Amino acid sequence: xxxxxxxxxxxxxxxxxxxxxxxxxxxxxxxxxxxxxxxxxxxxxxxxxxxxxxxxxxxxxxxxxxxxxxxxxxxxxxxxxxxxxxxxxxxxxxxxxxxxxxxxxxxxxxxxxxxxxxxxxxxxxxxxxxxxxxxxxxxxxxxxxxxxxxxxxxxxxxxxxxxxxxxxxxxxxxxxxxxxxxxxxxxxxxxxxxxxxxxxxxxxxxxxxxxxxxxxxxxxxxxxxxxxxxxxxxxxxxxxxxxxxxxxxxxxxxxxxxxxxxxxxxxxxxxxxxxxxxxxxxxxxxxxxxxxxxxxxxxxxxxxxxxxxxxxxxxxxxxxxxxxxxxxxxxxxxxxxxxxxxxxxxxxxxxxxxxxxxxxxxxxxxxxx
Amino acid sequence: xxxxxxxxxxxxxxxxxxxxxxxxxxxxxxxxxxxxxxxxxxxxxxxxxxxxxxxxxxxxxxxxxxxxxxxxxxxxxxxxxxxxxxxxxxxxxxxxxxxxxxxxxxxxxxxxxxxxxxxxxxxxxxxxxxxxxxxxxxxxxxxxxxxxxxxxxxxxxxxxxxxxxxxxxxxxxxxxxxxxxxxxxxxxxxxxxxxxxxxxxxxxxxxxxxxxxxxxxxxxxxxxxxxxxxxxxxxxxxxxxxxxxxxxxxxxxxxxxx
Numbered sequence: 269x270x271x272x273x274x275x276x277x278x279x280x281x282x283x284x285x286x287x288x289x290x291x292x293x294x295x296x297x298x299x300x301x302x303x304x305x306x307x308x309x310x311x312x313x314x315x316x317x318x319x320x321x322x323x324x325x326x327x328x329x330x331x332x333x334x335x336x337x338x339x340x341x342x343x344x345x346x347x348x349x350x351x352x353x354x355x356x357x358x359x360x361x362x363x364x365x366x367x368x369x370x371x372x373x374x375x376x377x378x379x380x381x382x383x384x385x386x387x388x389x390x391x392x393x394x395x396x397x398x399x400x401x402x403x404x405x406x407x408x409x410x411x412x413x414x415x416x417x418x419x420x421x422x423x424x425x426x427x428x429x430x431x432x433x434x435x436x437x438x439x440x441x442x443x444x445x446x447x448x449x450x451x452x453x454x455x456x457x458x459x460x461x462x463x464x465x466x467x468x469x470x471x472x473x474x475x476x477x478x479x480x481x482x483x484x485x486x487x488x489x490x491x492x493x494x495x496x497x498x499x500x501x502x503x504x505x506x507x508x509x510x511x512x513x514x515x516x517x518x519x520x521x522x523x524x525x526x527x528x529x530x531x532x533x534x535x536x537x538x539x540x541x542x543x544x545x546x547x548x549x550x551x552x553x554x555x556x557x558x559x560x561x562x563x564x565x566x567x568x569x570x571x572x573x574x575x576x577x578x579x580x581x582x583x584x585x586x587x588x589x590x591x592x593x594x595x596x597x598x599x600x601x602x603x604x605x606x607x608x609x610x611x612x613x614x615x616x617x618x619x620x621x622x623x624x625x626x627x628x629x630x631x632x633x634x635x636x637x
Numbered sequence: 638x639x640x641x642x643x644x645x646x647x648x649x650x651x652x653x654x655x656x657x658x659x660x661x662x663x664x665x666x667x668x669x670x671x672x673x674x675x676x677x678x679x680x681x682x683x684x685x686x687x688x689x690x691x692x693x694x695x696x697x698x699x700x701x702x703x704x705x706x707x708x709x710x711x712x713x714x715x716x717x718x719x720x721x722x723x724x725x726x727x728x729x730x731x732x733x734x735x736x737x738x739x740x741x742x743x744x745x746x747x748x749x750x751x752x753x754x755x756x757x758x759x760x761x762x763x764x765x766x767x768x769x770x771x772x773x774x775x776x777x778x779x780x781x782x783x784x785x786x787x788x789x790x791x792x793x794x795x796x797x798x799x800x801x802x803x804x805x806x807x808x809x810x811x812x813x814x815x816x817x818x819x820x821x822x823x824x825x826x827x828x829x830x831x832x833x834x835x836x837x838x839x840x841x842x843x844x845x846x847x848x849x850x851x852x853x854x855x856x857x858x859x860x861x862x863x864x865x866x867x868x869x870x871x872x873x874x875x876x877x878x879x880x881x882x883x884x885x886x887x888x889x890x891x892x893x894x895x
Contacts, residue, residue, distance in 0.1 A: 334798055354801040367799035371817050380813075381803035434804065 284343070285310045285438055285470040286331055291340035293326055293494075300326040301337065302494035308438075308472060308487075313464050315473045315481040318491035319517065325364075327491070328440050328474045333357050345437050360431030360469075361440040365447065366423050368415035374400070374426050375411040381434040399429035402463060421452045428460070432467060439464075441473045445480065457483050478518045482506065490514050512632040515555035521629060522561075522599050524554045528631070537595035541571045541624075544631035555629040558602040561621050563590065564609040570622025578617050588613065592621055660877070667870035684871040694855060694872060700766070701851040705835040708773040712830050715774075716781025717823060721815070723782075724789045741779040749776065750843035757844060764846030772844045773834045780833060781826040788822025789815075821890055828887040832880050852876055 286308040293301040300323040308314045316324040329335040330342060333354035342350045349357050360381075369377050378396045387395070400407040403425035415423055424444060431439055441460075445453045461484050464471045475481050481488050482502040490497040490505060490513070498510040509515035512523070526535035528550050533540045535554075546552055567573055574594050582589040588603045588610055601621060603610050613619065670679035688694055722728075723735060741749065753772045762768055796818070800810040816823075838853040845854065852872065859869055 332798075332802055334801070353806070354798070355804045355806050359802055361799065361802040363795045363799055365793065365795060367793065367795040369796060369799075369814060369818075380800070380805075384804045384809065430803070440802075 283309055285312070285345060286314075286472065287341075287343035288327065288331070289341040289343065291327070291330060291337045291342070293323075293330060293335060293337050299494050301330065301340075304340070304494070304496055306489055306496060306499065308470060310470055311468050313461065313471045313473065313484055313486045315475060315485040315488045316491055317475055317478060317481040317488050317518075320476055322476075322491045323494040324474045324476075324491045325442055326494075328361075328442055328472060331438070331472060332359055332361050332440050358437040359440060360434060360436035360438070362427045362431050362442065362444045364442045364444065366415075366427040366444070368423055368427055368430070370415055372414075373411065374405075374413050374415070374418070375407075377415065377426060378430045378433050380430065385434065395433055396429075399433040400426075402432070402466065403429045404459075405429070420448050421456060424448065424456060425459075428463065432463075432469065436469065438470045438472060441471060443474055443476070445475075445477075460484060482518070490517065492517070507629065509555065509630050512553055512555065512630075512634075515629050515632070520558055520600065521555045522558065524556070524597065525634065526552065526554075528552045531625070533631070535597070537597055538574060542628055542631050543626040546631060546633050551634045552631050553634055554631050556599075556623065556627065557629055558589070558600045559587075560627045560629075561599065561601040561623050563601055563603055563607070563613075563619055563621055566607075567620040567622030571624045573620060573622035575618055575620050578613060578615050578619055581613055581615055590619075592619060594621075663870045664874050664877075666867055667874045669867055669870075672867060684867040685875075687868050688871050688875070691868070693850070694852075697850045697852045697855045700849060701835055701853075704766070704770050704773055704841075704851065705831050707770055708777050708834040709827050709830045711774050712777035712781050713823065713827050716778045716826060716830075717785050717819075719778070720782050720786035720789055721811075723786060724792075738779055738782050741776050742783065746839045750840040753840065754843045764844060765849045768844045768846065769841050769849065769851070772840045773837060776837075776840065777830040777833055780829050784826040784829060785819065785822045788819050792818065824890055825887055828883050828890075832883050836876070836880055 284307045286306070288304050288306040291301045291304040292299070302323075304327060306327075316327055318324045326335060330337050331344075333342075333349065333352060333356075337350065340350075341348055344357055344359070354361075369380065372380070375396055378399055379392050382392045382395055396411070397407040400410060405422065405425050410418070410422070410426075415426065418426065427444065428439075445456055448456060457480055460471070460473075464484075473481070473484065485502055487499060487501055488505050489499045492511075492513050498505055498514045500508070500510075505514055505518050509518065515521045516523070524533065524535045524540060526533040526540070528542070528544065528546055529548050531541060531543070533542055533552060533554055540554060542554060544552070561567075562570060576592040576594040576599070578590060579593050579598060580589075580591040583605075586605060588605060590601045590603050590613060592599045592601055599621060603613065665677065667684055668680050668682065669677050670681040670683070719738065723731060750772070753768075753775075757764060757768050792815070796814055797810050800814045801807070805813060836853060837851075838857060841851050841854060842857070845851070850858075853876075856869060856872060856876075859866075
């Protein structure tokens with residue numbers, strides 16, 4: 269496919285497609301970007317993940333050139349573009365509300381960038397049709413329609429086609445699935461991944477939905493209060509969160525606080541063995557995923573073993589969510605419904621829970637208050 | 638139908654009659670054959686014929702059109718640019734500028750006319766075409782500004798941003814995206830500006846000089862001389878027809894938007 273070759277060609281020279289170096293952006297007193305450093309590699313599906321107001325969209329707009337950073341450098345394809353306007357950067361962007369031009373047809377929308385680049389008309393037609401094929405919109409059916417005559421999912425596809433047709437080095441996506449309902453959204457997630465693999469363009473994807481980020485991304489940057497908390501593969505940010513925020517924001521976690529002494533944490537309900545290189549005597553918090561905790565007989569020989577009363581059981585089909593009270597702390601445990609003892613669990617019963625040192629997602633030092 | 642409904646119906650009928658019967662009479666008697674205002678003696682277009690042959694009326698018509706067209710174009714340009722600037726630019730004192738742009742709509746026209754006249758006298762301008770024109774423009778900018786601003790305020794900024802990321806610079810973006818999408822507002826503003834200028838009497842009367850007459854001025858001066866005749870009815874009918882056509886176009890355009 270021609271589009272793929274072109275994308276390969278564009279990106280072949282540099283390994284880092286997008287580099288943000290020490291980016292600082294303030295809006296009045298609010299620091300939206302606080303010394304951000306990110307390197308995004310070519311052909312990568314890279315997500316900026318964070319809660320709303322974390323500054324992830326600001327970073328995307330800085331890459332696009334729609335915002336100018338107060339400090340720092342933006343490098344695209346090895347060139348410093350910090351002071352270039354959006355139209356001089358080799359980018360495409362899909363907006364949160366898509367921003368299709370309502371007074372133009374689907375064809376004219378997609379052809380817009382090509383006409384500005386003064387492509388001959390027959391070349392434009394070929395490329396627009398290719399782009400529509402890429403996003404699985406039969407051109408004969410849709411080229412002449414106005415955006416208002418399309419469904420949400422179809423508008424989505426047109427917005428992606430329009431942003432990709434000029435073969436940008438980087439495609440920036442600002443929560444484009446937010447407006448879609450769940451079913452179409454799940455489908456579009458896989459579609460986006462397929463499109464990204466087909467064209468090989470670097471995708472930078474902003475989302476607050478950890479599920480979207482985990483499913484689609486090659487790597488994720490977790491953004492919190494304008495800072496990068498962690499950059500890593502979905503596996504890394506889920507299994508080895510570097511901060512308490514990441515452990516809390518991505519997936520679910522039990523948190524136990526206590527003082528770390530000689531490889532164990534003194535908590536309110538007992539001593540928990542952990543693997544950590546934090547200095548002895550520090551106040552720490554342990555993050556433990558609900559699916560890492562074993563129950564019943566399986567907990568028998570675990571290094572950390574406690575008994576507690578079952579407070580609540582929620583049936584979710586594939587798993588039971590079991591809340592177990594350990595003194596004053598409630599622990600959430602995911603028990604697969606295939607577990608041999610799953611059917612025997614009952615609210616009010618005493619049950620053993622256990623896990624080994626190292627099963628925890630992380631041990632994080634708490635700042636002295 | 639209850640008594641109450643009947644009374645209300647009758648009351649409404651009177652209100653409408655009071656508003657529209659005089660206008661209807663003007664139109665009907667513009668087609669009257671005889672000169673008398675009391676009786677309709679037969680259908681005739683002769684007063685329109687008289688009108689067509691009246692050089693003074695033609696000159697006044699040309700003057701009205703000339704002032705209205707130039708006023709519309711200039712106030713459209715300045716009003717649209719101010720609206721765009723107010724929405725897009727991040728400048729200090731926006732609130733004050735905005736309020737000042739509304740003032741000409743609120744203050745009584747007679748006060749405005751008088752202040753214009755005083756200003757022209759003070760600065761030693763000879764009254765005539767230019768002074769009338771400037772008065773109309775100064776007034777119409779506000780109307781254009783208000784209408785276009787309302788349209789731009791509801792504009793999705795990300796459309797312009799999308800255009801920028803697709804490779805269009807600011808000027809191209811304005812011409813290809815902002816302007817076409819603001820068109821309904823701009824056309825509406827143009828129609829309002831034209832009608833206001835074409836029908837204007839008070840300001841024009843105050844700021845015109847010897848030898849420069851517009852249609853409303855002709856009607857006034859002739860009827861003031863006691864000559865409320867069928868020619869005048871015909872002329873009024875023509876002016877009404879022009880204004881109402883424009884109002885109709887305006888209504889159609891704004892309705893299509895919804």
